[in-house]
Every structure is written in C-alpha cells, then in structure tokens.
Amino acid sequence: MSFIIKILLRIFINFLSILAADYLIRDISIQGELPLSMPVAWAALSLSVIHAVIRPVVKLISLPVTILTLGLFLFVINGLMLMLADWIVPGFEIYGIWAAIKGALVISVTSWILEVILVPKKSD
Numbered sequence: 001m002s003f004i005i006k007i008l009l010r011i012f013i014n015f016l017s018i019l020a021a022d023y024l025i026r027d028i029s030i031q032g033e034l035p036l037s038m039p040v041a042w043a044a045l046s047l048s049v050i051h052a053v054i055r056p057v058v059k060l061i062s063l064p065v066t067i068l069t070l071g072l073f074l075f076v077i078n079g080l081m082l083m084l085a086d087w088i089v090p091g092f093e094i095y096g097i098w099a100a101i102k103g104a105l106v107i108s109v110t111s112w113i114l115e116v117i118l119v120p121k122k123s124d
Contacts, residue, residue: 007048009118014044017110018092024106027099031091039091047085047107055081078104 018040022030030039058077059066066073079101086094094100 011044011048013111013114013118014047014107015040016114017107018043018047020110021103021106025099025103027095028103029093029095031093037091039089042089043085043092046088047082050081050084054084075101075105078108082107 018030022028022040030037030043032039055077058081059074062073062077066077076097079097082104083094083097083100086092086100094103
C-alpha cells in the first residue's frame with residue numbers, strides 16, 4: 001500500500017471516528033450538514049497532523065508525569081490534542097476538558113476498530 005493511500009485512509013478513519021464521537025458524546029458538536037460536513041473533514045485532517053507532529057513532542061515532554069500516573073495522563077494528552085483541533089477548526093466544538101477526554105477515548109477505540117477492519121495486514 002502506498003504512502004499516500006495510507007495517509008488518506010488514516011484521515012478517513014479519523015473522519016468516521018469524529019462522527020462517532022459527535023454521535024455518542026453530547027458535549028461535542030459539529031456544525032453543518034452531517035454526515036458529509038466540511039468541519040468534520042477539516043477536523044479529521046487537523047487531528048491527523050496534530051497526531052503526527054505535535055502529540056509525539058508533548059508525550060516526550062510529559063513522560064515523567066505519564067510514568068508517575070502509570071500512563072493515565074495519556075488520556076489527558078489525547079483530550080488536549082482534540083481540544084487543539086477544536087481550537088483550529090471552526091464549526092467543531094468541544095465543551096470542556098472532560099468531553100474532550102471522553103471524545104478522545106471514543107475516537108481512539110473507534111479508530112482502532114476501523115484500522116483492524118480497513119487496513120490490510122502486512123504479509124511477511
């Protein structure tokens with residue numbers, strides 16, 4: 001599978017995961033006509049870039065706190081990354097840190113399930 005296809009598939013998985021978070025969590029709101037809404041597409045794109053560029057740096061900086069909390073601080077980091085996407089994308093609203101943490105959890109689980117289904121396994 002080519003590199004561009006992998007990136008597009010990752011953005012599509014983020015798109016579906018954000019829709020799932022919007023559906024399941026009351027404090028996450030997407031403005032526009034669903035399901036093919038531009039704020040969802042921009043949020044998926046920005047979340048993909050945030051996860052690729054910013055999140056590794058934040059995880060490295062917060063490593064002592066993550067170790068001290070036995071990894072639970074990663075939920076807070078993921079929630080903050082989702083709030084950063086909220087700040088960047090107009091029409092994608094998250095009302096509070098707890099909604100962001102719950103949304104990040106829903107997005108993580110949904111992304112994992114969709115990756116198992118959609119991403120082909122590497123053959124050795």
